[in-house]
Amino acid sequence: MTHVPPAPAPKQPAADSGKTLYGGTGNRRITVRDIAAAKQRGEKWPMLTAYDAMTASVFDESGIPVMLVGDSMGNCHLGYESTVPVTMDEITLLSAAVVRGTKRALIVGDLPFGSYQEGAVQALRSATRLVKEAGVGAVKLEGGERSADQIELLVQSGIPVMAHIGLTPQSVNAYGGYPVQGRGEEAAQQLLRDAKAVQNAGAFAVVLELVPAELAAEVTRSLHIPTVGIGAGAECDAQVLVWTDMAGMTSGRVPRFVKQYAQLREALGGAARAFAEDVVGGAYPAAEHSFH
Numbered sequence: 509m510t511h512v513p514p515a516p517a518p519k520q521p522a523a524d525s526g527k528t529l530y531g532g533t534g535n536r537r538i539t540v541r542d543i544a545a546a547k548q549r550g551e552k553w554p555m556l557t558a559y560d561a562m563t564a565s566v567f568d569e570s571g572i573p574v575m576l577v578g579d580s581m582g583n584c585h586l587g588y589e590s591t592v593p594v595t596m597d598e599i600t601l602l603s604a605a606v607v608r609g610t611k612r613a614l615i616v617g618d619l620p621f622g623s624y625q626e627g628a629v630q631a632l633r634s635a636t637r638l639v640k641e642a643g644v645g646a647v648k649l650e651g652g653e654r655s656a657d658q659i660e661l662l663v664q665s666g667i668p669v670m671a672h673i674g675l676t677p678q679s680v681n682a683y684g685g686y687p688v689q690g691r692g693e694e695a696a697q698q699l700l701r702d703a704k705a706v707q708n709a710g711a712f713a714v715v716l717e718l719v720p721a722e723l724a725a726e727v728t729r730s731l732h733i734p735t736v737g738i739g740a741g742a743e744c745d746a747q748v749l750v751w752t753d754m755a756g757m758t759s760g761r762v763p764r765f766v767k768q769y770a771q772l773r774e775a776l777g778g779a780a781r782a783f784a785e786d787v788v789g790g791a792y793p794a795a796e797h798s799f800h
């Protein structure tokens with residue numbers, strides 16, 4: 509695995525770039541209007557997942573403009589095998605922590621499996637809880653045409669929605685794994701219909717997960733809302749990664765589309781072993797760590 513050196517802090521923006529999502533100035537929260545303006549400008553932007561206040565504060569200080577409290581917390585944070593078991597209580601608790609840890613980023617809370625599939629009214633109840641109790645600025649839900657009614661009611665009710673099409677991990681049991689989506693003419697046409705359906709329903713952005721790059725580029729060109737790619741090539745308006753994958757915290761193999769920008773698992777393990785050896789060998793605590 510190649511180690512990529514950390515990027516320097518963003519340069520001071522030019523006079524007219526105070527509005528850029530990454531590298532922009534301003535200490536108010538990013539809103540969905542800022543996201544729409546970025547698409548107009550043709551500006552690309554980064555999004556990361558976050559599941560706790562401390563990590564979220566690091567990303568906020570680094571200028572990440574949008575954070576997703578993803579149900580990937582199931583695999584990455586809560587020790588489940590998939591996103592399926594994640595509950596509204598868990599998403600609400602961790603979303604509130606991420607909101608508390610940030611000042612600028614738009615925080616998007618994920619609606620977990622079972623919290624919106626019954627229909628629009630159930631979706632509104634769940635999304636309202638995330639907005640009121642956790643303070644998120646938007647919610648995300650999976651599905652294209654099949655989730656259009658839910659998206660429409662949330663948007664009409666004043667809750668911004670990020671849609672998610674292509675591979676939708678909450679359907680892992682139906683897929684029998686995590687296969688690339690949109691391959692072949694029929695599947696590609698369905699993806700395009702899904703993208704149009706969520707845009708027409710009022711979504712402010714749409715995640716495209718695990719779809720061929722050429723198809724993602726076509727979807728991106730055909731929409732006036734931004735596409736957020738994950739395993740969907742370089743032409744999407746934005747890119748999202750699960751932070752534990754991006755920073756090398758995840759154990760074992762990561763998906764092919766992931767680029768690792770650090771090796772935090774190795775660094776943290778090294779710190780833990782050094783501490784343990786100091787304690788066992790009597791080197792910690794030293795005089796400067798003690799009170800008299």
Ligand code: KIV
Pocket residue numbers: 557576577578579580581618672715738748750
């Ligand atoms: O839950 C999540 O982290 C997600 C991203 C992979 C888009 O849905």
